[in-house]
Amino acid sequence: MAKKPTSEMPSTSSSKDVTARAGTTSDKAKHHDGGWRETIESLAMAVILALLFKGYVAEAFVIPTGSMAPTLQGRHKDVSCPECGYQFQTTASDEVDRAGFLTGNHVISGTCPVCRFTHTYDPRTNANEGSFSGDRIIVSKFAYEIAEPKRWDVIVFKFPEDAAQNYIKRLVGLPGEQLLISGGNIFTRPAASASATPTIARKPPHKLTAMLQIVDDSSHIPESLQKIGWPPRWREWSENGTGTDNWSSDDGGRSFTCKPATETSWLRYRHLTPTYADWQSITVSNRLPPDVALRRGQLITDLYAYNTSVYIDAGASGWAPDPGYYRTPLNSHVDYDRVPDRLKSTDGRELLYDPSLVGPGIPCSEEFLGNHWVDDLALECLADIKDSQGSISLDLVRAGVHQRCTINVQDGKATLSRMNAVGKALPFVDSEKKEISNPTAMTAVKGAGIYRLRLTNCDHEVMLFVNGKPVKFDQPTTYESNKVVAPQWTSQDPLDLEPAAVGTSCLTAKVSQLRIFRDKYYIAINYQSNSTADYTTLPPPPPGEPFSLQRIFATPEEWQSSGLFDPANRRLAEFTLEDDEFFPMGDNSPSSSDGRYWHPEDYLTRDLLIGKALVIYWPHSWNRPMFWPNFKRMGPIR
Secondary structure (H helix, E strand, O other): OOOOOOOOOOOOOOHHHHHHHOOOHHHHHHHHHHHHHHHHHHHHHHHHHHHHHHHHOEEEEEOOOOOOOOOOOOOEEEEEOOOOOOEEEEEOHHHEOOOOOEOOEEEEEEEOOOOOOEEEOOOOOOHHHOOEOOOEEEEEOOHHHHOOOOOOOEEEEEEOOEEEEEEEEEEEEOOOEEEEEEOEEEEEEEOOOOOOOOEEOOOOHHHHHHHOEEEEEOOOOOHHHHHHOOOOOEEEEOOOOOOOOOEEOOOOOOEEEEOOOOOOEEEEEOOOOOOHHHHHHHHHOOOOOOOHHHOOOOOOEOOOHHHOOEEEEOOOOOOOOOOEEEEOOOOOOEOHHHOOHHHEOOOOOOEEEOOOOOOOOOOEOHHHHOOOEOOOEEEEEEEEEOOOOOEEEEEEEEOOEEEEEEEEOOOOEEEEEEEOOOOOEEOEEOOOOOEEOOOEEEOOOOOOEEEEEEEEEEOOEEEEEEOOEEOOOOOOOEOOOOOOOOOOOOOOOOHHHOOEEEEEEOOOEEEEEEEEEEOOOEOOOOOOOOOOOOEOOOOOOOOOOOOOHHHHHOOOHHHHHOOOOOHHHEOOEEEEOOOOEEEEEOOOHHHOOOHHHOOHHHOEEHHHEEEEEEEEEEOOOEOOOOOEOOHHHOEEOO
16 A cells, blocks of 8 residues: 655744743644644645646556566466476466455466476465465556657556456557557558558567566476486587587586587577476376487477466465365366376365375366467577687577577677578568678677577567677668468478577587577457467367377477468458557467457547556565565566
């Protein structure tokens, strides 16, 4: 609750004051009445100023739901994975209704986005695994009085279908344009030129950095996977198919050291994550899945760990349910077919919540593990370069095309290139469709030293960051790709199955803190859609097997045969905005009631704008070992 402003009036003393205080009773009464009057006037003025400030300058809001997660979080859990130690958040919005009263639902588990372990929460013994309230933010009500709203701003507005309800989303579509959602990306063109070729809406570097979501982090590898022999996600790869043994790791894959070689030595990432059944086998039976050595990984999907919460209905008895059997509510995200017997009642009709049990908790439905392949990726690493010559390269694959940045450490010159699966060079393309070959830039990566490098390939643009700052190239680093693309794979080059790599040539270096990120994936749906997936139709499963998108993502032979990624099978959503109409969407695309679902007559108009979200001034505080502010999440909203 905001503290009311107070006002203190300065006081002085003089001979007249002393004389007045020594006067008659009536004089004293008059002086006393005047003091109260001044106090009342001061308080009234303070209240008026506070109301004016709230009404016209800025106001504090509390985030109620997770539609903008992880940028902004509503009621949620904030936990550390017990297996890999990665800190992540899952929604707890269904624990309360719109009025803030308990519903009887309790979030009991969530899935780590890095190692995929399903963690059972135990708020009875760990207060920090209880549910936290939403972020508290400051919204500028004056921002759009002096400047026009910009694409990618986070805005607060009155819900067009209920002006008494405030919403917060990201501004994506602007007045007078047609907005198209395709392949997870945003395209625009003038509303008056429906035949014009759409152009992709690109995020500026600071917005892109804030919106990227984690896929993998080599600093968070579960010891249980190492002990049992789970294959590493990063491994050496050579373009000619022969092993070189130039890369080695002495800490279980958290970091890697390379030896100098005349040919580029590649360390490549494959998205080989344990399934729920794998974790069940590893932690309960201490057995490695028998087929794991044959697995090739899978495509990176639009998994939102925030949405993997599993609820149980324990009645409105408090925020920490006791262990025992509980019935599951209709809005539960439980995948009953995957729940093991150890988590079921004897008759199999109720679920067991017991944090003391060994192994993963109750699994969420498979649909919350991601329904779409994400082709916009980013690769980051901390490079400890030992030599003053040679080169280091970062590589990202999208639809079979390598986007590569090579940095000559002798002079710091970075060169970008693109080539397809057979090694043919492909151009970059500027806004006038002029082809560009090999943009270059000078960087701070000169000689031996430690550098944080990041390569992003998002919104059809390649960007390099060195030590957190974007590098400016001498030519545009964009490319043309208005068509919906499909993942590629060959027996010689895994391409999109292993979409990121670090390479060195004539150089000794150690790379650590290897991280893979993905961009937001906007689902192409509208108010008439009856599905939350981008696909027109889903292929039938093999005879005798349940349908599973995750299985298709891990089987490159089915990428074409299933027809899942055919352009004709991918939805396209179009929205036309009139003058003074805006189009907002949530960062949590699968769980956001936003402009995509609104009837065209209910689009957001200028008069419904409240302001621009500026800063998170108070996220939740930590409960133990002591009350402590969550400084990490305080700061500007990007």
